[in-house]
Amino acid sequence: MEFKELVDAAEKWCTGNPFDLIFAEDVDERRLDFYAEPGISFYVLCPDNLTGGTDNFHVWSESEDCLPFLQLAQDYISSCGKKTLLEVLDKVFRSFRPLLGLPDIDDDTFDQYHADVEEEPEPDHQQMGVSQQ
Known part of the structure; x- marks a missing residue:
């Protein structure tokens, strides 16, 4: 995908959340930088399949406070299959x-994975009473 198309997609994505696209560079690396209050920043390195560059997205942050929160996204990117910029964002x-x-929202992945799995019915437990004679 052309870098201009990635920038357009990122700008459109920003309209639905608190992040702003604050920088886009296509010279040395295809990099998109994002920022939101209160001081949350990250960047995305975009694949460059046209010139034989990286073939996966990469997310990172210069902020030590933000890095632990990016682990979920980094794991997602490294999992099987190609990802789109919007999926990564x-x-x-x-x-x-x-x-x-x-508010934290539940990750649909677990529910989708288990949606087709039928639960085994619980065994009927008969009431066992003690008879008094």
Whole structure:
């Protein structure tokens, strides 16, 4: 995908959440920098399949406070399958919800994975009474 298209997608994504796209560089690396109050920042390095560069997204933060929250997004990116920029950004946003003061939402992955699994019925436990004679 052309870098301009990635920038456009990132700007559109920012309209639905507290983050702003504050910097976009296509010279040395295809990098998009994001910022939200209260001091939450991260950047995304975008794949460059056209020139043989990296083929996966990479998220990172210069802030020590933000790094632990990016682990979920980093694990998601490194899992199987190609990811889109919007999928990566949505996972980052979900990761930062506690820092943004937003309620945490359940991760649908667990529910989707187990949606088709039928639970075994619980065995009927008959009431066993003690008879008094």
